[in-house]
Amino acid sequence: MKAKRPAPGWLWFGAPAAIALVLPLLVSSAFAIDIFIRVLLFAFIGVAWNLIGGYAKQLSLGHAAYFGLGAYTSTILLIRFGVSPWIGMLAGGVVAVLASLPIGALCFRLRGPYFAIATIATAQVLMLLFLKFRDFAWGAEGTTIPNLGNSPLMMQFDAKVAYYYIALALLAIGLVITYQIERSWMGYYLVAVGEDEDAAEAIGVDTLRIKRQIYMISAFLTALAGTFYVQYIYFIDPNTAFSFNVSVEAALVSIVGGIGTLWGPVVGTVLLEATSALLQSWLGSGHGGAQLTVYALILIAVILWRPSGLLGVLTNAYAHIVQARPAKREALIDG
Amino acid sequence: MAEALIVRNLSRRFGGLRAVQDLSFSVNEGETVALIGPNGAGKTTSFNLITGYHRPNAGSIAAFGRELVGLRPHAICAHGLARTFQVARPFGKMTVLANVMTGAFLHDRTMDGAREKAHEAIDFVGLSAKEHLPARDLTTIDQRRLEMARALATQPRLLLLDEVMAGLNPAEIDQAVALIERLSQRGLTIVIVEHVMRAIMAVARIIVVLDHGQKIAEGKPEEVMANAEVIRAYLGTGFVHGAVSGAAQC
Numbered sequence: 001m002k003a004k005r006p007a008p009g010w011l012w013f014g015a016p017a018a019i020a021l022v023l024p025l026l027v028s029s030a031f032a033i034d035i036f037i038r039v040l041l042f043a044f045i046g047v048a049w050n051l052i053g054g055y056a057k058q059l060s061l062g063h064a065a066y067f068g069l070g071a072y073t074s075t076i077l078l079i080r081f082g083v084s085p086w087i088g089m090l091a092g093g094v095v096a097v098l099a100s101l102p103i104g105a106l107c108f109r110l111r112g113p114y115f116a117i118a119t120i121a122t123a124q125v126l127m128l129l130f131l132k133f134r135d136f137a138w139g140a141e142g143t144t145i146p147n148l149g150n151s152p153l154m155m156q157f158d159a160k161v162a163y164y165y166i167a168l169a170l171l172a173i174g175l176v177i178t179y180q181i182e183r184s185w186m187g188y189y190l191v192a193v194g195e196d197e198d199a200a201e202a203i204g205v206d207t208l209r210i211k212r213q214i215y216m217i218s219a220f221l222t223a224l225a226g227t228f229y230v231q232y233i234y235f236i237d238p239n240t241a242f243s244f245n246v247s248v249e250a251a252l253v254s255i256v257g258g259i260g261t262l263w264g265p266v267v268g269t270v271l272l273e274a275t276s277a278l279l280q281s282w283l284g285s286g287h288g289g290a291q292l293t294v295y296a297l298i299l300i301a302v303i304l305w306r307p308s309g310l311l312g313v314l315t316n317a318y319a320h321i322v323q324a325r326p327a328k329r330e331a332l333i334d335g
Numbered sequence: 336m337a338e339a340l341i342v343r344n345l346s347r348r349f350g351g352l353r354a355v356q357d358l359s360f361s362v363n364e365g366e367t368v369a370l371i372g373p374n375g376a377g378k379t380t381s382f383n384l385i386t387g388y389h390r391p392n393a394g395s396i397a398a399f400g401r402e403l404v405g406l407r408p409h410a411i412c413a414h415g416l417a418r419t420f421q422v423a424r425p426f427g428k429m430t431v432l433a434n435v436m437t438g439a440f441l442h443d444r445t446m447d448g449a450r451e452k453a454h455e456a457i458d459f460v461g462l463s464a465k466e467h468l469p470a471r472d473l474t475t476i477d478q479r480r481l482e483m484a485r486a487l488a489t490q491p492r493l494l495l496l497d498e499v500m501a502g503l504n505p506a507e508i509d510q511a512v513a514l515i516e517r518l519s520q521r522g523l524t525i526v527i528v529e530h531v532m533r534a535i536m537a538v539a540r541i542i543v544v545l546d547h548g549q550k551i552a553e554g555k556p557e558e559v560m561a562n563a564e565v566i567r568a569y570l571g572t573g574f575v576h577g578a579v580s581g582a583a584q585c
Contacts, residue, residue, distance in 0.1 A: 189437065195427060195428065203488070
């Protein structure tokens with residue numbers, strides 16, 4: 001940010017951004033683009049989760065609640081009222097923020113594993129509710145999203161690449177927000193809460209308030225991902241929108257990459273999705289879950305070997321190769 | 336002199352245990368008061384009551400003209416009361432500077448402003464050389480220093496120090512005493528819980544003695560040292576003639 005210091009700031013953003021921007025020009029296979037879109041989307045959800053789950057260490061396993069609310073809000077607005085999903089996306093974000101208030105008020109009374117369990121329950125309750133909303137939200141059958149052909153104003157495109165760039169933009173927004181928070185009082189307060197809530201209170205941190213605030217931001221961003229996802233797959237039902245997998249994946253990519261770090265969720269998603277895709281093509285689906293077993297073993301190994309995430313391994317390796325001067329930049333967190 | 340802290344008829348039970356019973360004392364602005372007593376006398380519980388970590392069953396606590404009972408700890412800190420913990424609780428993965436900046440953000444939300452205030456506090460406790468170390472890598476005394484700097488960065492008017500000298504060697508105790516004296520000279524009101532008698536005699540103007548949750552004596556150090564009940568409950572016979580040898584560390 002400061003002109004005096006050469007590089008890192010913009011380089012860390014610039015290099016990955018450049019690669020991400022030209023990638024679809026180099027790889028044209030629809031299969032590859034589809035994987036890239038999933039990587040970007042889950043990296044974005046991971047980034048949103050990381051704000052509350054990584055920096056403040058509130059292990060939410062219910063982010064599917066906001067993903068689903070975003071998905072349903074934009075879909076209902078689109079099908080019932082003809083509102084563009086672009087607007088529906090923001091509306092979904094607002095709905096998620098509103099929902100996060102009572103959910104946060106209930107769950108933040110609990111600490112540790114009890115908090116995690118409570119958040120799982122909120123997502124499951126929402127899923128059950130939407131299963132019952134037959135007239136209003138198509139119940140268990142779900143609905144397809146009417147295909148309007150190529151209409152950018154309705155967030156529908158013939159070219160898959162367009163979805164790629166939307167997902168990339170979402171991820172960029174998430175990273176910029178995280179970057180700003182990390183470099184402000186809010187980032188310090190969040191890490192303090194994650195480290196020791198009582199000690200944070202002792203120096204004037206309103207721990208409940210900061211948790212609620214960051215939860216709102218996290219919920220808003222997760223809802224955007226929900227809208228994007230249903231627009232991309234043209235289908236919605238409660239099991240997709242409120243899938244427990246979304247909640248788990250959001251946490252998992254961050255944990256594998258490195259919680260409470262800017263790039264952790266991105267690194268985690270790239271590694272996990274690449275592993276998963278490679279295993280699928282090598283082992284196929286013919287060996288009765290062999291692929292999932294190996295995937296799980298790799299996960300366990302990573303978490304045992306590097307509980308603080310793989311981003312640290314990469315930056316250490318980088319420092320080792322370049323022999324960068326030790327921690328010149330003002331680090332909020334070491335390493 | 337105005338009163339910084341007035342504790343009245345404070346009581347707190349934990350099940351059948353009366354941790355603090357009907358405790359009253361007050362602290363004048365700019366004064367250093369020590370709370371002493373055997374283990375389990377209710378010193379730390381009193382701190383937790385004053386700083387909002389426990390709610391009293393009865394009684395009132397007023398600081399700088401405002402009732403504190405019912406406020407959450409962060410609000411009490413914002414009112415000008417900062418504390419340290421008996422076992423230091425640094426934010427381990429943050430650097431020393433980041434730890435102290437987190438305290439400074441209470442009154443200054445800008446990075447530059449907070450950094451400046453943090454530097455000042457770190458300098459005051461003598462940790463400048465270790466500013467960029469992660470807090471978890473510090474030694475015990477440095478962690479205590481850090482906690483003090485973090486508390487000071489919130490710009491308190493009243494500082495509550497819970498056994499900052501436990502586990503320190505004699506030279507380190509001298510350093511800590513000097514630090515507390517300098518804080519007092521800056522006009523800070525200090526309440527200190529401590530077992531190290533040598534340190535208490537050096538810094539405290541008033542000593543409040545607790546036993547089984549009750550106040551058994553209060554007064555100037557010499558008076559309290561001569562009090563028969565205090566000697567029986569806490570100090571032991573070595574103090575009968577007011578001989579403050581400095582060796583008595585319970």
